[in-house]
Amino acid sequence: MAMTTDIKKGLAINFKNGTWLVIEAQFVNPGKGGAFTRAKIRNLKSNQVIEYTFKAGESVDEAEVSRRRCQYLYNDGSTFNFMDNDSYEQFSLTADVIGNDKRFLTDGIECYAMHIDGVPASIELSPKMDFKVITTTPGIKGDTATGGSKDATIETGATIKVPLFVKEGDMIKINTSDASYVSKAN
Amino acid sequence: MIYDKKTAIERNKLTKSLRSFFEKEKFLEVETPIMVRIPGMEPHLNIFETDLIVQNKKTKLFLNHSPELQMKKLLGANFGNIFTLIKTFRNGEIGGDTHNPEFTMLEWYRIKADYKDLMKDCENLVKTLTEKTQITYQNHKIDLKTPWEKLSCEELFQKYCKISLDQNRTFKQLKKTAEEKNFDTNFCKDWDDIFFKIFLNHIEPHLGKEKPTFVYDYPSTQAALAKKSSKNPFFAQRFELYIGGIEIANAFSELTDAKEQKARLIEEQKLRKKLKKTIFDIDGEFLASLESIQHNCAGIALGVDRLFMILMDKKNIDETLLFPLNKILN
Numbered sequence: 001m002a003m004t005t006d007i008k009k010g011l012a013i014n015f016k017n018g019t020w021l022v023i024e025a026q027f028v029n030p031g032k033g034g035a036f037t038r039a040k041i042r043n044l045k046s047n048q049v050i051e052y053t054f055k056a057g058e059s060v061d062e063a064e065v066s067r068r069r070c071q072y073l074y075n076d077g078s079t080f081n082f083m084d085n086d087s088y089e090q091f092s093l094t095a096d097v098i099g100n101d102k103r104f105l106t107d108g109i110e111c112y113a114m115h116i117d118g119v120p121a122s123i124e125l126s127p128k129m130d131f132k133v134i135t136t137t138p139g140i141k142g143d144t145a146t147g148g149s150k151d152a153t154i155e156t157g158a159t160i161k162v163p164l165f166v167k168e169g170d171m172i173k174i175n176t177s178d179a180s181y182v183s184k185a186n
Numbered sequence: 187m188i189y190d191k192k193t194a195i196e197r198n199k200l201t202k203s204l205r206s207f208f209e210k211e212k213f214l215e216v217e218t219p220i221m222v223r224i225p226g227m228e229p230h231l232n233i234f235e236t237d238l239i240v241q242n243k244k245t246k247l248f249l250n251h252s253p254e255l256q257m258k259k260l261l262g263a264n265f266g267n268i269f270t271l272i273k274t275f276r277n278g279e280i281g282g283d284t285h286n287p288e289f290t291m292l293e294w295y296r297i298k299a300d301y302k303d304l305m306k307d308c309e310n311l312v313k314t315l316t317e318k319t320q321i322t323y324q325n326h327k328i329d330l331k332t333p334w335e336k337l338s339c340e341e342l343f344q345k346y347c348k349i350s351l352d353q354n355r356t357f358k359q360l361k362k363t364a365e366e367k368n369f370d371t372n373f374c375k376d377w378d379d380i381f382f383k384i385f386l387n388h389i390e391p392h393l394g395k396e397k398p399t400f401v402y403d404y405p406s407t408q409a410a411l412a413k414k415s416s417k418n419p420f421f422a423q424r425f426e427l428y429i430g431g432i433e434i435a436n437a438f439s440e441l442t443d444a445k446e447q448k449a450r451l452i453e454e455q456k457l458r459k460k461l462k463k464t465i466f467d468i469d470g471e472f473l474a475s476l477e478s479i480q481h482n483c484a485g486i487a488l489g490v491d492r493l494f495m496i497l498m499d500k501k502n503i504d505e506t507l508l509f510p511l512n513k514i515l516n
Contacts, residue, residue: 026282029230030382030433034375038282038386053386058373128516149188163188175516178502181188182516 002062007037007054012044012065012114015052019044019063019116021124023177027056044114044121047097067112067124072105080105082113082123091120101125103158104176125176130185131155132171139164189508193498197506200315200494204271204292207314211307213267213294216260218253220273224469226252227410229457232277233464234287248466249275252487253293254411255472258440261295261483262475269294271490280512283502284432287511290490297481300439301412301423304486305400308427308435309334312398316497323430323496326395334398339385339421342401346389351381351405352420378407394428401426410450412438427488429496437486444476 004011011022024040035056042049044065054060069085079092080102091113095102104125105111113120136152152162154174162181166172171185208215225233225248234249250256253270260268274291296303309332319331343349348367354360357377364371364380369388374380393399402425403415409422423439441447451468458465494506504510 024282026280026285027278028282028285028386029276029279030386034230034379034382036382036386040282051391053383055373055379055383148191161188180513183187 002064003059004062005057005059007039007058007060012063013041014061014063015041018046019065019121021065021114021122023049028053042122044116045097047099047122063116065121066115068115068120069110070113070120070123072107072109072111074107075102075105082111082120084113084120085110093120093123097122100179101176103179104129104131104156104174106156127176128173128182129176130171130173133162133166133168136162136166136168139166187513190505193500193506194508196498197494200497201271201490203315204311204490207311208269208294210314211267213269214265216257216265216268216270218250218256218270218272218293220250220275221247222250222256223247224255224466224472225250226254227451227454227458227466227468228252229454229461229463231463232279234275234277235464248464251276252291254485254487255469257293257295257485258479259472259475261297262478264478264480267294267296280515284492284495286491286503286507289503292488292490293485295440295483295485297483299484300482301402301425301437301484304437304484305334305336305402305425305427307486308398308400308488312493312497315493321497321499323499324501326430328394328430328496329397331397334400335394335396336400336402338403339401339405340403342389343384346392347384349384352418355420378405381405381408390428390433391431394430394432398427398429398434401428409438410454411441411447413441429493432492432496433489434493434496435486435488437484439482439484440479442476442479442483444473447476448473 007022008025009022013020020041020043022039023042026038028036028038036053037056038053040049040051070082071085073081073083078095080098081090081092083090101123112124114122114124131154133152134155137150139150148164149161150164151159152166153159160179160181173182173185175182231251233251236247238245238247251274253272271292273288275288279285280287321328321330340351343351349363354363360377360380361371369384371380374383403421404424406414406420406422409424412422412424415421415423425437426433427435491503491506495503498506500506504512
């Protein structure tokens with residue numbers, strides 16, 4: 001069993017009878033207290049997300065999880081199907097496991113599959129991904145009612161907030177964890 | 187980056203209302219510095235450092251993490267009721283929903299007052315900011331009707347964990363009791379570590395969910411600048427305000443005994459050394475000014491971005507800021 005004190009984003013840990021992926025980790029100094037690490041962790045089997053606060057420097061049991069590149073193929077409503085880039089083996093995951101990430105899945109998109117004991121348990125998207133804007137309204141100069149942003153629909157069908165200068169057909173970079181606009185893609 | 191003018195307008199309105207509250211209450215607004223030679227001693231905070239260079243002579247300066255020392259110097263100079271609205275800085279605190287390394291702090295001090303008077307100020311301040319008696323924060327209704335909920339640390343540990351802090355005053359006792367009740371005390375090196383590990387995981391997430399909650403009477407070890415409770419000196423006259431599970435403000439009945447204060451600062455300075463943090467001097471002018479504070483007084487620091495985040499129903503502090511560092515670094 002490997003132990004680590006470095007609780008950071010992307011680390012897989014064995015905790016409370018499960019395997020969890022750290023999706024966010026942050027130092028906090030509560031009131032007049034010592035240093036703690038507040039982590040948001042996602043269960044790799046159930047996709048449940050919880051917060052837990054560890055003492056800074058506390059050792060945790062690192063889980064053996066391998067990340068393998070894969071490609072998204074299609075979904076039939078309740079299951080999402082992928083193909084491993086190296087072995088060409090296909091596998092499917094339930095919609096519950098995919099969770100919010102489904103808004104960024106479109107045919108042929110590449111992501112990582114997280115394998116526990118050789119079995120694909122979950123997927124992980126790149127933190128930032130480029131998408132094409134399919135529809136959006138033209139930006140109107142000085143429009144304060146919309147607060148400097150407008151809705152745009154990207155190729156996956158997801159709608160996100162973008163600055164007024166973004167046009168249909170533009171490629172834009174999106175932060176996949178909170179679906180926020182980052183910049184225009186080059 | 188999206189620069190959201192609508193939010194900026196809303197925020198500007200709230201800031202104006204903040205000032206109007208203190209004007210109505212006849213507080214003097216004072217400007218406190220961003221760069222200081224001696225910051226507050228808080229043992230666990232990481233502080234931004236810079237150098238002032240004059241004709242090749244360097245002087246170390248720090249970005250202030252709190253205007254507390256400066257405010258108390260003004261109290262000592264008989265300024266009466268004062269407030270300041272400024273940027274403060276904490277290194278390493280970034281990410282999550284509630285941190286940006288530079289943030290807006292509102293601090294106010296009331297003379298001839300104690301921490302209970304500041305609880306009333308908090309209620310009245312929020313009344314000035316919103317006429318609503320109920321708000322929705324992230325799909326959760328919060329009742330703003332006053333008086334707000336008040337729970338002591340002792341009551342909270344009893345309520346959520348069936349643990350009495352008062353009856354478990356030593357590290358050994360608290361560790362034993364907590365472990366008997368199956369609480370995680372891993373890597374806790376002292377009494378405060380166990381307190382916080384339990385508080386952060388099992389108590390804090392419940393706080394201020396239905397209505398704003400004042401958590402009061404903290405263990406004295408966690409209130410270096412506060413007066414001890416007259417009923418039980420194991421606890422000190424300190425409170426924190428929680429709304430929607432988020433810590434908004436921290437207040438004390440201020441300790442004005444210079445001798446006691448000096449002793450506590452020396453302890454904290456030692457602790458900073460032990461934790462391998464930057465060491466700075468004890469501010470002699472601050473200690474001297476405590477002696478000339480003539481009245482009982484109480485002071486409070488409130489995280490303005492966090493309060494606005496709740497009033498504007500934003501999930502992440504970044505959404506209340508035009509230039510959040512988290513987004514800029516991404």
